Amino acid sequence: MITVTRAPPYLTVQDTGRKHSRSSGVPRGGAMDLFALQVLNAIVGNALDSAALEWALGGGTVRFQGDCVFAIGGARARATLAGRGIPSFTTCHARAGDELTVEQLIAGRFLYIAFGGGIEVPQILGSRSTYLPGRFGGYNGRMIAHNDSLPLGAHPHSTPAEGFTCPPELLPRYESAAVRITRGPHADLFDEAPWHTLTETEFTVSTASDRTGYKLKGSALSDSVGNLPSDASCQGAIQIPGDGTPIVLMADAPTVGGYPKIAVVAEADLPILAQRSPGEVVRFQLVTIEQSQRALKRCASDLHTIRATGAASA
Amino acid sequence: MRAQPLGDSAITIMLGTERSAELLNHVHAAAATLAAERLAEVQDIVPAYLGVAVFYDALHTSYSEMAPRLLAVCERATASTAVSDKNREHEIRVTYDGSDLVQVSVSSGLSVDEVIARHSSRSYTVDLLGFVPGFAYLSELDSALQLPRRSQPRPRVPAGSVAIAGAQTAVYPLDTPGGWHIIGRTDRVMFDPLREPPALLRAGDIVRFVPTP
Numbered sequence: 001m002i003t004v005t006r007a008p009p010y011l012t013v014q015d016t017g018r019k020h021s022r023s024s025g026v027p028r029g030g031a032m033d034l035f036a037l038q039v040l041n042a043i044v045g046n047a048l049d050s051a052a053l054e055w056a057l058g059g060g061t062v063r064f065q066g067d068c069v070f071a072i073g074g075a076r077a078r079a080t081l082a083g084r085g086i087p088s089f090t091t092c093h094a095r096a097g098d099e100l101t102v103e104q105l106i107a108g109r110f111l112y113i114a115f116g117g118g119i120e121v122p123q124i125l126g127s128r129s130t131y132l133p134g135r136f137g138g139y140n141g142r143m144i145a146h147n148d149s150l151p152l153g154a155h156p157h158s159t160p161a162e163g164f165t166c167p168p169e170l171l172p173r174y175e176s177a178a179v180r181i182t183r184g185p186h187a188d189l190f191d192e193a194p195w196h197t198l199t200e201t202e203f204t205v206s207t208a209s210d211r212t213g214y215k216l217k218g219s220a221l222s223d224s225v226g227n228l229p230s231d232a233s234c235q236g237a238i239q240i241p242g243d244g245t246p247i248v249l250m251a252d253a254p255t256v257g258g259y260p261k262i263a264v265v266a267e268a269d270l271p272i273l274a275q276r277s278p279g280e281v282v283r284f285q286l287v288t289i290e291q292s293q294r295a296l297k298r299c300a301s302d303l304h305t306i307r308a309t310g311a312a313s314a
Numbered sequence: 315m316r317a318q319p320l321g322d323s324a325i326t327i328m329l330g331t332e333r334s335a336e337l338l339n340h341v342h343a344a345a346a347t348l349a350a351e352r353l354a355e356v357q358d359i360v361p362a363y364l365g366v367a368v369f370y371d372a373l374h375t376s377y378s379e380m381a382p383r384l385l386a387v388c389e390r391a392t393a394s395t396a397v398s399d400k401n402r403e404h405e406i407r408v409t410y411d412g413s414d415l416v417q418v419s420v421s422s423g424l425s426v427d428e429v430i431a432r433h434s435s436r437s438y439t440v441d442l443l444g445f446v447p448g449f450a451y452l453s454e455l456d457s458a459l460q461l462p463r464r465s466q467p468r469p470r471v472p473a474g475s476v477a478i479a480g481a482q483t484a485v486y487p488l489d490t491p492g493g494w495h496i497i498g499r500t501d502r503v504m505f506d507p508l509r510e511p512p513a514l515l516r517a518g519d520i521v522r523f524v525p526t527p
Contacts, residue, residue: 019357023345023443023511024505024511124508131447134507135488182319185318230442232324232362234369255444256443264322265321267372289322289377290376296372
């Protein structure tokens, strides 16, 4: 069990989301940075889809009620355990009564904290993820507040040795300038000029960005197509509303929508975009679906490598 | 009919280009047949107006492998006819006392009783679900009741509100912002995350509204 003795302004439980309820209109949800979540689960010896804390917008403190293995990562943070600084993406051991304090998020948006055994809130529609707009999942469907306590699952049979660090070449490349995209279902409705704007100019993430979508600032795409009959949407879909400025749908993307979807962000690169703060730059690079799916499979094999390396250190 | 990627983990099968009741029947038939196939890689099936999207496990297959298989299933599903008689039917009891009922009466030039009679005297088809969990778009509304959305959406529409906009009607499943005209309310739980499936309605279902005093 852990107790959040000082909660940051945003704190929820997230896992890899709901993959089987879209026909009921339920978004997949789950962690904004799925790769960081899964790396951290590997680092503490959990199943990759275990639930962890998704943390943003400020500092806070978590108290461990029992001995526990944990790891932090995703956004870069200045954090301490019992007063001593701890590195990201590294296996840490806490003792009962220890306090983990996140002093400040330095870069990126979403920090994840995975605990050995995972956070054991009830599964709803196959996931422990918090869906705030629907007020279900996670911790009673809401954000975690001061003095909320969260149960942890049974300790994993084997955990990596204290101080095990994810090999740096396998970590997400958050500093990467380009975010890969594939052609979306309405790609053909846009001619050369809007495609040139999308792939050859820079955009910045606007302050109108949350778990549902990131609105971008930059040159408007000409030839906006207007509304279409609603069709299925997905995480990473880049939709072009009437004013021509792209909105990238994120973790809580609605299941259907009527704006044309010119492109979709590669799943392998969605974490890079998710970690961009308002005002930060994003560039898009068009790749084929084969290249994009290969990149996703590469992420999965990297996760297996991290898991195997960690297990060997135990 | 053609397949297109919708990102790394989904394929959209487009069955047509123009919205129509007939095309929707094809879409619902394709979705039902795809579900019945129980393909191991398939995770979710999302029918919409012009086609159906299939979400799949991209770590164990690929777009080029899945697209022809899904197209073949959809071709087969839409070739056969007479699937509509298998649709599930629902009766939803409605108290017609919504805050926009009088305004709808004024805008349509019909009496309040006539608005209620026209809304409750026909059966509707669930076109698709979306917007928020459990929100079912129902067609087709009596033409005299078809109004544009409210110019000012409400910040909060209570769950259970029965509303109309354009050619459609719906029941708000959750407390959400909303721009439709509220004409009544129901006690039916349209969405319950603890239920499987969580949404009461499914694309292709038939719905009738029954006035209660």
